[in-house]
Amino acid sequence: MTSLTSLAATISQESWKLTDYIVRNNLPSPSFDLGAPAELPIPVEDQELQASRLKLLRAAQDIAALALGPVEDLRWKAWNQYNDNISLHAIMRFGIAEAVPLGGEATFAEIATKTGVPEPLVTRLVRHAAIYHCFREPRPGHVSHTAASAALNRGGSVVDWLDMTLEEWGPASVKAVEAFRRFPKSQEQTEAGFALAFEGQTIFEFLAKNPERAKVFGSAMGNFSKGTSHKVEHLVENYDWIGLGNKKVVDLGGSHGHISLAIAKAAPNLKFVVQDLPGTAADGERMLDPAFKSRIEFQGHNLMDEQPVKDADIYMFRSVLLNWPDKYVVKFLKNLVPAMRPGVKVLVNEGCLPEPGTVDSWDDKLLRSLDLCMMAMFNSKERTVEEWAGLFTEADPRYKFVSAKKPEGSLLWIIETVWQE
Numbered sequence: 291m292t293s294l295t296s297l298a299a300t301i302s303q304e305s306w307k308l309t310d311y312i313v314r315n316n317l318p319s320p321s322f323d324l325g326a327p328a329e330l331p332i333p334v335e336d337q338e339l340q341a342s343r344l345k346l347l348r349a350a351q352d353i354a355a356l357a358l359g360p361v362e363d364l365r366w367k368a369w370n371q372y373n374d375n376i377s378l379h380a381i382m383r384f385g386i387a388e389a390v391p392l393g394g395e396a397t398f399a400e401i402a403t404k405t406g407v408p409e410p411l412v413t414r415l416v417r418h419a420a421i422y423h424c425f426r427e428p429r430p431g432h433v434s435h436t437a438a439s440a441a442l443n444r445g446g447s448v449v450d451w452l453d454m455t456l457e458e459w460g461p462a463s464v465k466a467v468e469a470f471r472r473f474p475k476s477q478e479q480t481e482a483g484f485a486l487a488f489e490g491q492t493i494f495e496f497l498a499k500n501p502e503r504a505k506v507f508g509s510a511m512g513n514f515s516k517g518t519s520h521k522v523e524h525l526v527e528n529y530d531w532i533g534l535g536n537k538k539v540v541d542l543g544g545s546h547g548h549i550s551l552a553i554a555k556a557a558p559n560l561k562f563v564v565q566d567l568p569g570t571a572a573d574g575e576r577m578l579d580p581a582f583k584s585r586i587e588f589q590g591h592n593l594m595d596e597q598p599v600k601d602a603d604i605y606m607f608r609s610v611l612l613n614w615p616d617k618y619v620v621k622f623l624k625n626l627v628p629a630m631r632p633g634v635k636v637l638v639n640e641g642c643l644p645e646p647g648t649v650d651s652w653d654d655k656l657l658r659s660l661d662l663c664m665m666a667m668f669n670s671k672e673r674t675v676e677e678w679a680g681l682f683t684e685a686d687p688r689y690k691f692v693s694a695k696k697p698e699g700s701l702l703w704i705i706e707t708v709w710q711e
């Protein structure tokens with residue numbers, strides 16, 4: 291049972307553990323100020339410290355909710371998320387962080403001149419964002435940076451992440467409830483929240499027509515793959531790629547080939563065919579390190595069509611099937627059947643929804659948020675291990691489930707099936 295005092299004790303205890311590590315290692319203290327580290331300086335591989343950090347985060351969230359009381363908590367949850375996004379969205383869209391010099395100050399009028407946003411609006415947006423520690427107003431009318439606004443000023447993947455989230459995911463999520471009210475049993479991407487928000491287009495059609503948005507998406511998602519929970523090393527180090535020897539792997543929906551490349555570096559006898567929609571495959575081929583040209587080939591291929599590579603030993607889907615409703619996953623697996631021979635494997639490297647209460651609530655929230663995000667964007671979902679196994683059986687009972695394992699620290703599981711006649 292949690293109470294204000296036991297949560298406060300947890301917060302105090304876990305804060306001390308983290309502070310002790312930071313002080314003993316002479317690391318900079320976490321702070322909102324400009325110059326503070328952009329990430330909490332705790333090593334990602336130190337599981338004990340990371341567990342402390344999770345306990346602290348959970349307890350801090352829970353104590354805020356208890357201090358509000360259930361009704362106020364619900365009220366503020368709904369209200370704050372939308373309002374915080376207005377200021378954050380505008381700051382990102384109009385480049386307000388870039389208009390303030392790092393280490394200096396800018397007046398509201400100067401920011402208005404640089405960004406073209408009227409001064410009264412700049413004032414309202416910045417004063418709102420300052421409450422969540424993005425900018426400071428050290429004296430009336432003058433703006434300086436905090437650690438968060440400085441990160442926006444420096445640009446890079448965090449800005450791409452905000453850009454993608456606020457420009458595309460936000461509108462899709464606002465339309466999600468309308469989508470499932472209008473199309474309650476739909477398994478079509480064209481009836482998802484995203485399509486309702488973007489003139490009936492699927493996200494893939496939209497990105498194909500808007501290359502500048504595709505670039506932002508690519509950068510934001512690439513960064514997600516580098517995050518600890520999705521990093522490619524989990525797949526490289528937790529499957530016996532070297533033991534496969536001299537085999538051929540087809541990487542379906544492999545984008546620009548960064549996953550195949552990482553595996554190719556670790557297993558020098560494997561060859562790869564990276565398949566994606568023609569434009570993406572062509573870009574991947576152009577970008578490929580010439581040293582790998584003899585081992586990694588790119589091929590334009592639509593998942594909707596029959597698999598053209600018939601002599602591979604492994605067909606791999608990595609962060610691809612979660613974008614598709616069940617009926618399409620079954621279709622994609624059926625499209626592989628003409629290429630199957632006894633012993634050929636299909637690997638799926640995707641998230642698996644846990645049984646409630648079996649994983650840390652922070653990870654649980656991340657997975658369940660991804661599940662809702664998949665619903666809003668694609669009318670698809672995150673699946674349990676049993677649901678994955680069921681889709682293989684539905685596609686063809688000759689797919690035999692071998693194993694499902696979750697590498698330590700990874701949110702993506704490695705699910706293996708083998709073809710048996």
Ligand SMILES: C[S@@+](CC[C@H](N)C(=O)[O-])C[C@H]1O[C@@H](n2cnc3c(N)ncnc32)[C@H](O)[C@@H]1O
Pocket residue numbers: 494511515542543544545546549565566567570591592593594607608609610
């Ligand atoms: C979320 S990305 C995953 C990329 C990569 N596998 C990874 O793990 O980073 C999904 C990929 O599926 C591709 N894709 C979407 N629809 C497709 C289709 N109909 N046929 C082939 N690829 C498709 C997209 O272009 C994109 O590269």
